[in-house]
Amino acid sequence: xRRLMLLLLLTAACAQGPKASDPAKTESKASAAKKSGxxxxxxxxxxxxxxxxxxxSDHVGKDVIVMSFWATWCGPCKVxxxxxxxxxxxxxxxxxxxxxxxxxxxxxxxxxxxxAQRLGLTMPVALDxxxxxxxxxxxxxxxxxxxxxxxxGRIVHQAAGYNPGDEVKLAEAVKKLLAQ
Amino acid sequence: MKTVLFGAALALLASPVAxxxxxxxxxxxxxxxxxxxxxxxxxxxxxxxxxxxxxxxLLSTARYQYDNGDRTQLTAINPNTGVLExxxxxxxTGENFYDLVTTIGGEVGYGPMQVAMRFDTALFFNEPVAxxxxxxxxxxxxxxxxxxxxxxxxxxxxxxxxNVDLTxxxxxxxxxxxxxxxxxxxxxxxxxxxxxxxxxxxxxxxxSLNAFGGFVNLRNFEQGQGFNYDNGxxxxxxxxxxxxxxxxxxxxxxxxxxxxxxDRPRQAEIRGVGATVELPRPVKWAKLYAxxxxxxxxxxxxxxxxxxxxxxxAYMSANVFAGPITVLFExxxxxxxxxxxxxxxxxxxxxxxxSRQIINLxxxxxxxxxxxxxxxxxxxxxxxxxxxxxxxxxxxxxFIAAGRYHDETAVRVAGDGSAATDAxxxxxxxxxRWEGGTATGNAGYRGQFGGLERVDIHLFADAEQHLWGxxxxxxxxxxxxxxxDNEDWYEGxxxxxxxxxxTWGATLAYEFYTRTPGLFRExxxxxxxxxxxxxxxxxxxxxxxxxxGLKCTGGVCRFFPGFEGGRIExxxxx
Numbered sequence: 001x002r003r004l005m006l007l008l009l010l011t012a013a014c015a016q017g018p019k020a021s022d023p024a025k026t027e028s029k030a031s032a033a034k035k036s037g038x039x040x041x042x043x044x045x046x047x048x049x050x051x052x053x054x055x056x057s058d059h060v061g062k063d064v065i066v067m068s069f070w071a072t073w074c075g076p077c078k079v080x081x082x083x084x085x086x087x088x089x090x091x092x093x094x095x096x097x098x099x100x101x102x103x104x105x106x107x108x109x110x111x112x113x114x115x116a117q118r119l120g121l122t123m124p125v126a127l128d129x130x131x132x133x134x135x136x137x138x139x140x141x142x143x144x145x146x147x148x149x150x151x152x153g154r155i156v157h158q159a160a161g162y163n164p165g166d167e168v169k170l171a172e173a174v175k176k177l178l179a180q
Numbered sequence: 181m182k183t184v185l186f187g188a189a190l191a192l193l194a195s196p197v198a199x200x201x202x203x204x205x206x207x208x209x210x211x212x213x214x215x216x217x218x219x220x221x222x223x224x225x226x227x228x229x230x231x232x233x234x235x236x237x238l239l240s241t242a243r244y245q246y247d248n249g250d251r252t253q254l255t256a257i258n259p260n261t262g263v264l265e266x267x268x269x270x271x272x273t274g275e276n277f278y279d280l281v282t283t284i285g286g287e288v289g290y291g292p293m294q295v296a297m298r299f300d301t302a303l304f305f306n307e308p309v310a311x312x313x314x315x316x317x318x319x320x321x322x323x324x325x326x327x328x329x330x331x332x333x334x335x336x337x338x339x340x341x342x343n344v345d346l347t348x349x350x351x352x353x354x355x356x357x358x359x360x361x362x363x364x365x366x367x368x369x370x371x372x373x374x375x376x377x378x379x380x381x382x383x384x385x386x387x388s389l390n391a392f393g394g395f396v397n398l399r400n401f402e403q404g405q406g407f408n409y410d411n412g413x414x415x416x417x418x419x420x421x422x423x424x425x426x427x428x429x430x431x432x433x434x435x436x437x438x439x440x441x442x443d444r445p446r447q448a449e450i451r452g453v454g455a456t457v458e459l460p461r462p463v464k465w466a467k468l469y470a471x472x473x474x475x476x477x478x479x480x481x482x483x484x485x486x487x488x489x490x491x492x493x494a495y496m497s498a499n500v501f502a503g504p505i506t507v508l509f510e511x512x513x514x515x516x517x518x519x520x521x522x523x524x525x526x527x528x529x530x531x532x533x534x535s536r537q538i539i540n541l542x543x544x545x546x547x548x549x550x551x552x553x554x555x556x557x558x559x560x561x562x563x564x565x566x567x568x569x570x571x572x573x574x575x576x577x578x579f580i581a582a583g584r585y586h587d588e589t590a591v592r593v594a595g596d597g598s599a600a601t602d603a604x605x606x607x608x609x610x611x612x613r614w615e616g617g618t619a620t621g622n623a624g625y626r627g628q629f630g631g632l633e634r635v636d637i638h639l640f641a642d643a644e645q646h647l648w649g650x651x652x653x654x655x656x657x658x659x660x661x662x663x664x665d666n667e668d669w670y671e672g673x674x675x676x677x678x679x680x681x682x683t684w685g686a687t688l689a690y691e692f693y694t695r696t697p698g699l700f701r702e703x704x705x706x707x708x709x710x711x712x713x714x715x716x717x718x719x720x721x722x723x724x725x726x727x728x729g730l731k732c733t734g735g736v737c738r739f740f741p742g743f744e745g746g747r748i749e750x751x752x753x754x
Binding site: 040041042043044045047049050051052055057075078079082105106107108109110111113114117118120129130131132135136139140141155161163164165 | 357469569
């Protein structure tokens with residue numbers, strides 16, 4: 001067990017992540033990055049409350065993606081979601097995809113669609129009842145939890161919790177990513 | 181890769197209150213990215229993204245438990261007198277001890293592949309010991325508590341692409357709404373049940389197929405009372421097939437076999453099948469979900485014929501969206517639906533089943549009730565509730581809800597028709613927003629009469645106001661007035677918090693529990709704070725007391741003992 005742990009930590013320490021660099025790279029590199037973006041992240045497909053399917057790889061390498069993990073029992077989540085929906089409607093034509101990933105248990109999942117309706121959400125609301133997306137992108141099962149993926153398919157931001165005013169900073173950051 | 185971490189959550193620093201409404205969640209996550217909320221701007225490059233991902237997590241909590249004021253477990257039969265009496269020589273809920281609980285986790289990903297693991301340790305110092313003259317029950321109790329734990333709690337390797345999900349190692353699995361199987365994590369109440377084996381899912385157009393099998397892997401440590409317990413030896417295998425006809429209809433079927441592999445006198449085996457029908461959005465204004473399961477449980481005692489018990493359970497939910505009005509209806513009919521717990525013991529088989537087994541349920545029964553008021557046993561019950569929300573404006577959304585339930589669980593056990601209980605619940609509230617602020621709240625009544633009589637009146641409110649800059653203030657009130665067995669009491673929490681952006685925050689809290697004042701302390705005060713000292717690190721601390729009580733999240737309720745002392749938590753993520 002100890003060997004396994006050491007091996008994992010060693011591997012983690014040696015692994016190289018993407019490095020930030022001069023944004024003035026060539027268009028061909030950007031294009032190549034977009035094409036390969038979908039292959040850099042583990043994928044998931046979830047049902048939405050409208051009966052559609054949301055597949056992450058449909059958007060990776062193409063859109064700026066904001067994944068917002070939430071639950072009906074999470075008070076701050078329900079404060080944050082209308083702000084995200086507002087941002088989604090303002091920027092979706094420019095290539096922004098925001099998906100609200102409901103982590104509700106089977107015991108409360110019936111509340112998800114009515115809650116989304118009450119909040120007036122128009123963005124996709126997907127059900128992660130089997131904790132598939134949670135296992136890949138929110139292992140600590142935080143709520144709310146925001147994950148942003150840029151157009152190159154890289155996770156550029158993750159943050160748990162919500163404070164009033166966060167939505168302003170989020171909107172500014174997303175607009176920067178959309179402009180690049 | 182750069183990193184991030186965050187925190188927010190003030191209210192959680194001092195929490196155990198009977199509440200289904202978690203106002204703030206736990207903190208932080210691992211990452212490999214710059215933060216939006218620091219001065220570091222997001223950097224973007226057009227370099228080809230690396231398929232490698234890494235993450236590291238260290239969570240460590242050190243506590244000193246002074247005296248939680250809880251004397252409820254001191255009663256025991258004195259072997260010398262045969263009389264139930266208080267033993268004042270030892271408080272089995274624990275006092276004057278230290279513990280250090282640490283979780284270390286890491287993950288490495290390459291494209292669609294990911295390997296993750298988590299190692300848990302729990303160390304106790306100056307732990308309670310039984311007095312030599314104490315009643316034997318106390319020493320027996322201690323054998324399961326305050327033992328140091330070192331455990332590889334989670335390890336998995338997974339592959340996920342558009343059409344295939346494959347996991348070897350630990351995984352979570354829920355079938356339908358969980359009436360037959362729900363192996364899941366509910367972090368706020370310390371539940372982390374997994375299957376250790378293999379799980380595969382294939383999507384072929386509108387058809388999806390899922391097969392899985394493994395042994396149950398519990399979180400083997402319960403910090404609230406220092407209990408530790410092994411995984412048992414329960415094997416669970418099953419599968420599910422689902423086919424969708426667009427948005428109009430989705431049908432599914434699943435089956436499960438659970439078998440205890442131990443060589444014990446009483447063997448249990450459970451077989452179950454279930455079917456689901458969903459109309460996700462046949463029309464724009466409605467949706468429907470229905471599920472039914474049938475289960476057989478074999479109890480095999482040596483030298484006895486196999487005793488087989490049948491179960492039927494059905495659940496449905498329906499939504500209607502009519503302009504500003506949203507209606508939710510839930511109905512359930514459970515006929516002898518057992519609470520399946522480790523070692524495949526059903527609660528109806530063993531009324532004395534202990535509370536730490538109960539929290540590790542292998543199924544999830546939609547309660548159709550406010551979960552903090554689960555007083556019915558939810559095994560043989562018929563009923564439903566309706567909730568109507570009216571969206572007056574974007575900022576004003578009131579609601580009203582009502583439920584009615586008829587419970588015959590006790591009738592089944594005792595064979596006495598007078599043991600049936602009828603419950604009625606009515607409550608209402610709403611969400612209100614204004615410039616820079618928000619408030620949510622509800623209040624209501626719940627009365628149950630018949631076999632088990634109890635009346636509750638509750639009030640819940642949570643309001644947050646943005647002040648200036650990144651600063652905000654929050655007020656939280658949760659009060660329950662209850663009456664049972666001619667006894668009235670209050671329990672609840674009032675807390676005020678101040679948050680200075682994401683850098684630091686502080687909470688002052690008062691909690692109370694006035695039932696049986698001789699056994700529980702009545703008043704608790706605490707001060708808590710959190711400080712994010714870097715992008716990667718957070719410290720939380722609490723000094724004071726927290727009341728004992730029921731805490732519910734996601735339909736799982738768990739009784740937490742009182743706390744009096746101090747604790748400090750370190751949260752590091754890379």
